[in-house]
Amino acid sequence: MIRAGGLVAFPTETVYGLGCDALNPGAAAKVFEAKQRPTFDPLIVHLADRSMVETVVTSVPLSAQRLMDAFWPGPLTLILPKQPAVPDLVTAGLPTVAVRMPDHPIAQALIRTAQTPIAAPSANPFGYVSPTTAEHVRDGLGERVDLILDGGPCSVGVESTILSLAGARPELLRPGSLTLEAIQAVIGSVDRATLSDETVHVPGQSPRHYATRTPVAILPALGAWPVLRGRERVGLLAMSEPRDLAGQFHTVEVLSSSGDLREAARHLFAALRRLDELGLDRIYAEPCAEQGLGLAIMDRLRRCATPA
Numbered sequence: 469m470i471r472a473g474g475l476v477a478f479p480t481e482t483v484y485g486l487g488c489d490a491l492n493p494g495a496a497a498k499v500f501e502a503k504q505r506p507t508f509d510p511l512i513v514h515l516a517d518r519s520m521v522e523t524v525v526t527s528v529p530l531s532a533q534r535l536m537d538a539f540w541p542g543p544l545t546l547i548l549p550k551q552p553a554v555p556d557l558v559t560a561g562l563p564t565v566a567v568r569m570p571d572h573p574i575a576q577a578l579i580r581t582a583q584t585p586i587a588a589p590s591a592n593p594f595g596y597v598s599p600t601t602a603e604h605v606r607d608g609l610g611e612r613v614d615l616i617l618d619g620g621p622c623s624v625g626v627e628s629t630i631l632s633l634a635g636a637r638p639e640l641l642r643p644g645s646l647t648l649e650a651i652q653a654v655i656g657s658v659d660r661a662t663l664s665d666e667t668v669h670v671p672g673q674s675p676r677h678y679a680t681r682t683p684v685a686i687l688p689a690l691g692a693w694p695v696l697r698g699r700e701r702v703g704l705l706a707m708s709e710p711r712d713l714a715g716q717f718h719t720v721e722v723l724s725s726s727g728d729l730r731e732a733a734r735h736l737f738a739a740l741r742r743l744d745e746l747g748l749d750r751i752y753a754e755p756c757a758e759q760g761l762g763l764a765i766m767d768r769l770r771r772c773a774t775p776a
Contacts, residue, residue: 483600491584602728
């Protein structure tokens with residue numbers, strides 16, 4: 469299906485991807501159509517091994533080589549100068565391409581067997597919560613996908629960290645499951661992009677993303693419960709087992725009973741989806757400290773939250 473220009477949803481360690489032949493512009497157009505994704509939003513190109521890098525990238529600086537040695541396969545996407553063979557549609561007309569090597573046996577086997585790099589955004593309608601199970605893909609995209617490979621729930625649950633190495637200094641464009649601290653331990657200091665940047669360089673960089681249909685508000689602190697109005701049906705997305713709720717919430721989704729951030733990240737998108745399916749009036753989300761994996765979790769919650 470990939471070789472024929474079709475679309476295949478497949479599991480990675482982060483989220484499920486909607487894959488196509490990265491070197492086929494017609495197939496890439498199908499991805500944008502299936503997701504109803506704006507063409508200014510570039511795709512990530514997934515590779516099975518390091519030998520594939522040269523098919524899509526013109527040069528690999530020493531910093532990129534060190535990061536690949538340390539973290540590939542894994543949830544790290546690197547922005548590098550692109551080869552002319554990569555269609556402009558895949559890179560949104562940018563002279564760079566986003567590449568990563570997923571740490572999932574099904575993803576690697578699909579890319580290796582297809583014998584081509586696979587471009588893949590998350591396998592869900594544009595702007596909605598990312599899928600972490602095959603059922604999420606089926607519910608969101610249905611027959612717009614030629615085939616869904618079911619690899620069970622994703623082990624990480626939030627998207628890859630995206631780092632640009634195309635400029636004068638390394639720049640973190642999207643926090644993810646690989647922490648900024650881990651990256652800096654390998655290559656030194658890294659600049660951080662802000663949500664106010666007008667140009668979208670990578671998937672998920674729009675200020676409003678990962679959105680639920682139900683309005684989401686982030687609480688000012690752990691345990692800072694809101695004053696609820698009348699018969700409003702409200703859900704809570706809790707970072708750990710909450711205390712002293714007095715039954716004021718209609719339902720509570722606990723991301724980790726022990727407050728473990730890795731477990732919380734793994735459950736984040738699925739919990740948001742379950743809350744969104746209940747027809748609630750509002751969802752309140754507890755914050756976490758913006759260190760390590762907490763940086764990625766809070767990034768996703770802010771982009772999901774309803775503007776005030």
